[in-house]
Amino acid sequence: MRLAYSKVSNILDINKELLLSYHVFIVGNKLPWKWQFKDRFTICQTSFNNGLDFLVTWETWKNDINRCSHLHYVVLESSSYCKTYLRNIYCNLPTKLLSYADSLLCKLPNYYPGIYRLEFEHCNLTLTLFLGVKHVLSKEIVARFNAYFLSHPTAEEREYFKKIVLNLSKLGAKESTISIIKRDDYILNILYEIGFKIYIENTSVRDLYRIVGVWSRIWSSEYSPLIRNNKKIVIIGAGLSGVGIAHALSIRGIESNIIDIDITGDSHIGHLGASLSPSISVDNNILSRLVRLGMEQAWSRWSNLMPKAFLDRCGSLQLDIKFKNDKIFDLINNDSLLSNLYRYVDRIEASNIAGIGVSSGGIFCKNSMVVSPRILINRILKLSKINVIQQFITKLDKKEDKWIIFGKDGKQLASADILILANSYNSLSLLNSIKSQHSLIDLFKARRVLGEVALIKDIDLQGGPNCILEGQCYILPSKNGYCIVGGTYLSDFRNDLLVKKSRLDNLSNLADSLNATHNIYHKHISYWHGERMVLPNRIPMIGNVVDNNNLFLAIGYASRGLCWSSLGGDIIASQICGEPLLIEKQMMTILKPR
Template sequence: MTLFARLGLPQAWQARPRYTLLMVDWSDGESFIRLWQRWKEDPCRPDRLHVVALSASLVESSVLGSRLRALTPSSLHSLVDQLVAQWPLNLPGTHRLDFEELSVTLTIAVGPLAVTMPRLAVSADAIWAGEAAAVELPKVVSSESRSPTDRMLGLAVDQKEARHAVVVGAGIAGAGVAHALALRGWRVQVLDVTSRRQQEHGAHVAAALTPMVTRDDDIRARLSRAGSLRAQARWSQVSEDILWRCGALQLQRMSGRIVDLKAVLAGLSFPPEWVRFVEASEASDIAGLQLNRGGLFFPTAARLRPERLIETLLAVEGVERLEVHVERVDRVDGQWHVLDKHGKTCAAAPQLILAGALGTQDILQRSALLEPGARLSAMHALGGEITLLPESALSGGPRCIVSGDGYVLPALEGNCVVGSSYVHGAQCMAPSIAGGLGNIERAAGLLGQSQLPAKFNNFALDPLNGWAGWRAVLPGRLPFIGPLFNTQGLWVASG
């Protein structure tokens, strides 16, 4: 029996605004292509089709393309081409691909079924376990008329106006959330103390978007990989001036906690397009500078300009910005009210996302929503600073990000960002001479120089050549992303 007959399609999806199918057996992807085509042709189709697929590994995109072209009629080849164009590298973890202006989404969890299945949290309308199902699963489950997303967000189908959210914080976290919601047709109000934001973050001219690897591919490594992949896919249209895939070298450390990066990578079997080990000579060729050690090279890592990226994300249709210092939040009649220090409601919506970094903790505290012992109550500030060095100090600067103990970014408008320090227990943060000198020393060490000519130390003396800020750090160095326990419609994206 075919996929359509067993799932009762297209009738099964016609009464629904959205339809989510869990495909336990991705196989060669033919079923997905045929399902997508059926969705396209159906005048009574749901607004959204979401396929969540499990696959032990991924074939290369060229192999996928040839196989699918052989299995499907030429009328479906344009869909095959779109799938191939977005097809991810064979990396364990979760990959998400969007088509048809975000109306069709494919989420693929890659890895052994015994690993991916228990980690999956999905509300599916139906489950497809393949023609010769090896896993005992019901053919069709769930007859609820609400979509998985709406169930998760606590929305009723007839509450279309409920697709309205307020986000507190216009940093990269808040802007990323607002952008993603707006692309899905949500109305989003983003609240921030704009003048404070400019003052506190304006001079953070460039940052590194790089994943990390660990020997056991722990949760931080997996999260950084998923985040990097998602950012690359979601922000693929952002101009190179803002997000430049220059690649990143993570050099073997010479002091401190020395880890044999070559051995770490050998145990992970990642594709070389994602990360590979390079010896010093190849690392030097990549960086365009003489380096005295090798390390890991991440070809898709990027240098980004945080504030410009945030502006771009918030410029999407459906996002409105409001200048407000949020004092506290309160739930009244199913809506989250956001109040200023005079107790005035500045915005209200059924869904509220707190993306205010350290400010999130304060807001929850003032709203009597921070439970003692909660993970968020352990969030603390970790200071740090970067220094701007003229590219001439670094022989023109590297062509890619060079990191290890600290980092040096490729030059931007004549200056390289070098950083960064970690300052525990500081009460206030501002560029300091000690911080600047530390950064200069780190940069010199990374680029194989014992020290830079003394004249460049003057750059540490001028506070205009640096930026200092805070990192909001949670236990385990993991962010808090998701619904706040014991609340409805209140989410946190901080840390």
């Protein structure tokens, strides 16, 4: 790092850092001139440097009347940062940067390896943090960079520095630029070898010079926006998947047309609430990472859209009986970073948190939330740039570069340059109509299941829990006088005996979680069920179809529709707009329609 923690003690240190940032990184990359009048511009920095370079860039961008419409800033950081320490540093900032620093601290996550997307200025400015091992993460980024702020490597990073720069340089746009402060022959040789034309320049500051470079090669792979010249986007499906995509496009100022026979969320009538809670694993597997990303993105998107009555970050208790592996508890107790997200509580503390007696202790996650799906869908569909068409789709066709969408009577309903299928199991018949199934083997192994929940009067559950309870079943806090208890998944709801047994098993699991007899819960019970599409390994498909670059799928969300609604929307919107993805390349490969 340029700025050692022990040296940040007065305003002179801060002023020096800000001068370095502006005269080396901003001016060295010919900013703001390079981003002016452009739609999007993307910067990559190889260290967080206490966020000072980002703050200087933000202020420069904000004060430029000819600035690009969207600025994306990507940072790799392997060293843990402390928000309390950053707050002390920012106290010495000039007044003009204080509001930016406050906004950054408010959204900056506690350090834990992973990818985080922070949005500012009505989502026109984004900061994407890749936290973890740099030489590993550098090959997992999906983006197209216009400028590089190259921080001088630490002693530990020098061994992998060439690999990091090489990986990042492959993401460089034509004539992308690079700048670095400290002259180092080892670094200069690496930049020459990779393909940068290097220059050493004086600055207007005494005894300060910068090393700048211009990218002289073009790699074959290209990551560029699909949305140009007012291309028309049609989304089929107005459920959680479809509205998540429409919402993400709307935020970016892009118009979309969403088509479904149910445009009011009526399929969720009776579905008073659903939970977003983590999937905890010892190996931090793909499902765990996806769920954590989905929860973070959902809160970021919906916290200003929904009042607390319909979006409640009440936390969750995952009771001991849900876990068969003691390693999970050991992992949480021994990992100080993980303990920022979860903590283990005994039965007495768990009962106090829940507000009702529970059968065991467990893992408490403060970020879990309960959402009202129907309210959410209705609120998103009323946003600007979202056009709603109430029709049933029967088939698709493609003529040259246009998608043609047909309704129930065989008449053309709409045409589209970019088509997104977000209509669960019904997408299979539409894909069959265009004969696109040959490249989607896993998709046609999908199962259609019905998920059912019980609605139990809260008076029969001691008023209901204060937080989400998860064991062999789950119990949500009271909503409109009822607690939702789930969940049951059946492929055939016409089998009365199977349905009855499943319901009894669910009530028995409820009794086990609360140390009670389940007979008392037969007094006031009603049921709601909804269709789910389950793919192999329960991993959804999100992204463009290989043989149809302007055809996207967002399906197979199973019981995680709320969790992946915003995440899936932002993945697809980022691909359409050519933005840095907020997931790693390996994860995108797994999610890609297959």
